[in-house]
Amino acid sequence: MSILLYELAGADDHRIFSPFCWRIRMALLHKGLDFKSIPWRFSDKEKIAHSGQSRVPVLEDGDTVVSDSWAIACYLDDHYPNHPSLFGGKDGQALSRFYYDWVGWTLQTALVRLVLMDIFNHLHPNDKAYFRHSREHRFGMSLEQVSADRDQAVVDFRQKTLVPLRETLQTQAYLGGDRPLYADYIVFGAFQWARAISPFPLLDRDDPIYRWRDTLLDAFDGAARQSTGYAV
């Protein structure tokens, strides 16, 4: 029985756009594990009720149900030790945790302001009211206002937020060294999230981060590039 992965989709089933789901999709491809994607929306709470919580990704592997992207990645490396490692062992797993927090608290926090209206525009109609209400509450302003200054904000995003990532990717091909590890997929998930729903160019084409992202779009027979999104 193949692994099932519940992933957040837009109005289109093939527009997979949760950054956390993308991490796990790439992790499953990295480990060479077959899986079946099940599109999920914010309004489908009952579909994942058996996971005991209300967010995706949720992974089902036989009788095992795991939620939370970090827990899923750890499960996959522990449970499939003979498949390519996501962490490179216990030390690598510990060292990967800061990527999780940097992407969640710094990178994605800066990024979401640039693409919030684009997310809204691609949601399933059933999800729109929930999304507008919850995000406007979080930001304390309308969705339209959050992204209004993005032509200015993207300059700071490139010149400040992305600097340490760019520096590392100028020194080595991947965060994992000469080949990607889960840390790469944590960061890549943020860019796939944007790519799935936004035509707004986040990266200059001569940015080392653009080149790194391109190699991950090409990885696994171009799985990430072929997913529904914008070629920016």
Added chain:
Amino acid sequence: MSILLYELAGADDHRIFSPFCWRIRMALLHKGLDFKSIPWRFSDKEKIAHSGQSRVPVLEDGDTVVSDSWAIACYLDDHYPNHPSLFGGKDGQALSRFYYDWVGWTLQTALVRLVLMDIFNHLHPNDKAYFRHSREHRFGMSLEQVSADRDQAVVDFRQKTLVPLRETLQTQAYLGGDRPLYADYIVFGAFQWARAISPFPLLDRDDPIYRWRDTLLDAFDGAARQSTGYAV
């Protein structure tokens, strides 16, 4: 013959305050390697001329001279594989690089603005003119102006810059997991730099980062705590 480490000192030989030197001092202690510290000042260029460049740390190990903190850490792990590892292998080494860039470009860039005048006040008299000229050129304003708003700036430092670090250290004891790795020393070096020269409190006492720093101040028989500095 023991290892020699050239380290930036203030007017007082025991006030070791380069963040890059602290990384290597902790790395040597971690590996259990004996070393002799040689105090160095910005004006002592000829003392390290044999390293082919003009910055510390410089490490001399017999006939081998290595400069640049990252290169020194890699040298130590490669050359002393039977001593405790700084990286946890090649994957851990690659994953540690982003810490180097995050600390250099994000953490230390935010931190230096808070303590720049305190650095100046502790410099050797021979170094003061060089330091004022080079830093005022870099910041485009007087040293006094850079740190003038630090009571405000430290709020952002704690609530924005430090968030991902705090989140990780709430999840696990060290960046390296249940014991420190070189990634921990990269970050710790930034706080030791501040501690050596500034009475300005960067961290609240109930901050998980404060607790983490405390355990590293106690490590290796309190070597870092006993160095000249401020108990903040």
